[in-house]
Amino acid sequence: MCKNILIAMATSAPLVMRLVGSSIKIANRAGKIIRDVMCRGDLGIVEKGKDDLQTEADRSAQRCIVASLSKLFPNVTIIGEEGPSDLNVPDDWLITESNTDFLEKHKCPDTFLDLKESDVVIWVDPLDGTSEYTQGFLERVTVLIGIAVNDRAVGGVIHQPYYNADSGDVGRTIWGLKGCGTGGILPVKPPKDRFLVTTTRSHSNGIVQSALDALTPDEVLRVGGAGYKVLQLLEGKAHAYVFASAGCKKWDTCAPEAVLEANGGMLTDMLGRHYCYGKDVSYPNSSGVLGTVAGVSHEDILSKIPDTVKQAMDKP
Ligand SMILES: Nc1ncnc2c1ncn2[C@@H]1O[C@H](COP(=O)(O)O)[C@@H](O)[C@H]1OP(=O)(O)O
Ligand SMILES: [Mg+2]
Ligand SMILES: [Mg+2]
Numbered sequence: 581m582c583k584n585i586l587i588a589m590a591t592s593a594p595l596v597m598r599l600v601g602s603s604i605k606i607a608n609r610a611g612k613i614i615r616d617v618m619c620r621g622d623l624g625i626v627e628k629g630k631d632d633l634q635t636e637a638d639r640s641a642q643r644c645i646v647a648s649l650s651k652l653f654p655n656v657t658i659i660g661e662e663g664p665s666d667l668n669v670p671d672d673w674l675i676t677e678s679n680t681d682f683l684e685k686h687k688c689p690d691t692f693l694d695l696k697e698s699d700v701v702i703w704v705d706p707l708d709g710t711s712e713y714t715q716g717f718l719e720r721v722t723v724l725i726g727i728a729v730n731d732r733a734v735g736g737v738i739h740q741p742y743y744n745a746d747s748g749d750v751g752r753t754i755w756g757l758k759g760c761g762t763g764g765i766l767p768v769k770p771p772k773d774r775f776l777v778t779t780t781r782s783h784s785n786g787i788v789q790s791a792l793d794a795l796t797p798d799e800v801l802r803v804g805g806a807g808y809k810v811l812q813l814l815e816g817k818a819h820a821y822v823f824a825s826a827g828c829k830k831w832d833t834c835a836p837e838a839v840l841e842a843n844g845g846m847l848t849d850m851l852g853r854h855y856c857y858g859k860d861v862s863y864p865n866s867s868g869v870l871g872t873v874a875g876v877s878h879e880d881i882l883s884k885i886p887d888t889v890k891q892a893m894d895k896p
């Protein structure tokens with residue numbers, strides 16, 4: 581398609597399509613920033629709390645994402661994990677283009693045709709899996725940009741900056757939009773003869789373990805990162821993501837929830853309730869995370885979670 585038509589499409593497409601198309605490009609740029617910080621070698625680690633680190637990569641990737649999104653969409657509410665950022669960024673961190681392949685090949689779902697910027701909240705996790713990043717589990721690091729409308733997670737991107745790290749074509753970006761589908765990945769169904777669960781590597785406790793035990797899985801995968809665990813579901817490596825604890829926050833689950841649900845799965849708290857993602861909600865996902873891939877019954881898994889575990893979850 582000729583360049584002028586592509587530029588026109590990038591500026592005139594419906595808002596939700598421009599949000600997803602721009603987020604794909606911006607997350608890619610943030611991923612490059614994350615790799616560059618690692619290459620330079622000085623991670624600039626700050627301890628925000630117990631088991632809770634921040635690095636220069638988290639800070640810089642957030643500045644790139646928030647500066648780019650707020651310039652393109654000035655009336656959208658943007659909430660980033662690392663708090664208010666200095667938006668005065670180098671020119672090459674300001675991404676103005678959109679992913680034209682996405683805009684060209686996909687039609688805006690009717691439900692979003694009248695969407696206004698003021699209806700949208702974007703939840704940004706500039707680097708999900710910070711502890712894996714500092715410990716060298718780089719494949720598990722993701723950049724998460726989640727788009728919420730009317731309190732619900734409806735779209736988003738999960739960018740994996742170290743996917744295929746040994747190839748010349750490092751990184752991949754998975755997008756999802758409710759009513760439109762997913763892209764950037766060819767989802768694989770999990771095996772029929774085994775039941776596989778993915779959960780936290782570094783934030784476990786007795787309650788987390790009793791939820792896992794009650795499901796009697798054939799195997800438990802313990803890996804860091806909310807984005808990475810949802811990718812494992814889409815790759816057929818696990819049937820369910822089970823984390824019966826507080827710890828994750830809205831920016832950890834908004835994009836993963838939207839991507840998983842755009843693909844026919846479901847992501848809720850441990851009581852089966854969807855989290856709300858409006859601009860005034862509290863950040864913690866205090867009643868845990870339960871994600872299931874398309875074809876796996878969310879209800880069945882919920883029914884096996886003991887009442888003691890459900891009672892231990894805080895109110896959302
Ligand atoms: N107790 C916690 N403190 C801080 N962040 C947490 C905590 N539990 C979970 N998270 C966030 O949720 C993600 C998924 O959790 P887990 O790896 O335990 O499954 C983590 O990578 C981290 O995101 P982030 O790395 O962006 O700070
Ligand atoms: Mg963090
Ligand atoms: Mg996170």
Ligand SMILES: [Mg+2]
Nearest residue numbers: 661705707708
């Ligand atoms: Mg983070």
